[in-house]
Amino acid sequence: xxxxxxxxxxxxxxxxxxxxxxxxxxxxxxxxxxxxxxxxxxxxxxxxxxxxxxxxxxxxxxxxxxxxxxxxxxxxxxxxxxxxxxxxxxxxxxxxxxxxxxxxxxxxxxxxxxxx
Amino acid sequence: xxxxxxxxxxxxxxxxxxxxxxxxxxxxxxxxxxxxxxxxxxxxxxxxxxxxxxxxxxxxxxxxxxxxxxxxxxxxxxxxxxxxxxxxxxxxxxxxxxxxxxxxxxxxxxxxx
Numbered sequence: 001x002x003x004x005x006x007x008x009x010x011x012x013x014x015x016x017x018x019x020x021x022x023x024x025x026x027x028x029x030x031x032x033x034x035x036x037x038x039x040x041x042x043x044x045x046x047x048x049x050x051x052x053x054x055x056x057x058x059x060x061x062x063x064x065x066x067x068x069x070x071x072x073x074x075x076x077x078x079x080x081x082x083x084x085x086x087x088x089x090x091x092x093x094x095x096x097x098x099x100x101x102x103x104x105x106x107x108x109x110x111x112x113x114x115x116x
Numbered sequence: 117x118x119x120x121x122x123x124x125x126x127x128x129x130x131x132x133x134x135x136x137x138x139x140x141x142x143x144x145x146x147x148x149x150x151x152x153x154x155x156x157x158x159x160x161x162x163x164x165x166x167x168x169x170x171x172x173x174x175x176x177x178x179x180x181x182x183x184x185x186x187x188x189x190x191x192x193x194x195x196x197x198x199x200x201x202x203x204x205x206x207x208x209x210x211x212x213x214x215x216x217x218x219x220x221x222x223x224x225x226x227x228x229x
Contacts, residue, residue, distance in 0.1 A: 004159070033216065043160075043205065045216035056216055090159050104150075105217065107159030 002027065004093050004108035012114045018079040021111045025072050025093030032074040033105060034066060037088040046089075049074055050096065078113075086115045124203060126224040135193040139206030139220045144187060146208035150217070151180060151191045155202045163191070163204075193225075201227045 005024045013019050025032050034046040045058040049068035066076040072093075078085055092105040129135045141149065147168040152160035166173045166180045166189075173180050179192040189206050203224050207217040 035217075035219075042221050043207075043217075043219035045218070048216060058216060092159075104162050104165070106162070107152075109157070109159050 004091055004106050006089075006091050006108040006111050008111060009109065010112045010114075012116060013081050014116050015081055015083060017081050018077060019081060019113060020075055020077045021089055021091075021113070023074045023076075023091030023093075023108060025074070025091075026106055028095065029093035029106070030072050030096050031094045032068055032072060033092045033094075034074070034076050035090040035092065036060070037090055037110070038086075043090070046076065081115045083115050086113060088112050124222050124224045126226060128226045128228060129196050130228050131196060131198060133196055135191075135196045135200070135225060137191045137193075137204050137223045137225065139189040139191075139223075141187050141189055141206065141208045141220070142218065143208060143210050144184070146210055146218075148209040149180070149182060149189050150207045151178075151189075152205045152207060152219075153200075153202045154205065154222075160205060196225075196227050198227045198229060201225055 004026055007022045011019060023032055031050045033048040035043050036046055037043045046060055046064055047057045047066050048055050052068045063079045066074060068074045088110040090107050090110045092107045094105045150165040151163040153163050154160045164175045164178050164180050166182050171182050177194045181190045191204060193200055203222045205222045206220040210218050
């Protein structure tokens with residue numbers, strides 16, 4: 001069974017540009033979460049999608065957005081990039097994210113974004 | 117590793133010894149806790165989890181202990197191996213209706229041969 005895949009693995013952008021990152025969850029998984037990882041702030045939750053709906057959002061500015069498609073694949077977009085957006089962006093998928101029976105989140109390898 | 121902090125607390129152990137990694141969590145209402153392992157260049161990998169109605173859970177070579185009184189979580193690794201060298205994160209669910217994980221800052225484990 002293939003794991004979570006993220007594309008691209010590495011990306012270099014300049015300030016002011018926008019970027020779109022893609023995540024393909026494990027087959028059958030319907031919940032996709034996004035996290036930002038930086039040396040200073042650690043792993044921080046961005047948002048979570050289930051059945052094409054955003055169920056929860058972390059404390060990030062509106063420049064960070066995402067969406068989920070009917071096949072559960074997800075994309076996140078960052079507009080007007082800032083130097084501080086340089087980070088490893090991780091995607092995680094789980095079966096359904098049911099709070100009553102918490103499902104393990106499987107992480108992808110991440111996309112390393114560098115903003116110059 | 118490229119994905120973790122430069123100033124993480126580090127635990128250095130001799131190969132074959134037992135390791136204990138500690139974590140203080142933030143929310144007394146959190147009902148689910150997970151330990152993740154992250155190797156350089158990879159995403160976090162699930163190790164073991166525990167629900168708040170338990171105080172101990174064992175896996176293969178790993179044990180998680182939960183002390184809700186002091187909001188403390190620990191991961192014990194038996195007979196530590198070189199392949200255990202990585203950064204370890206604890207995570208909690210926060211206890212609210214959201215679906216997010218709240219991660220600790222991480223501990224780097226170095227296994228000396």
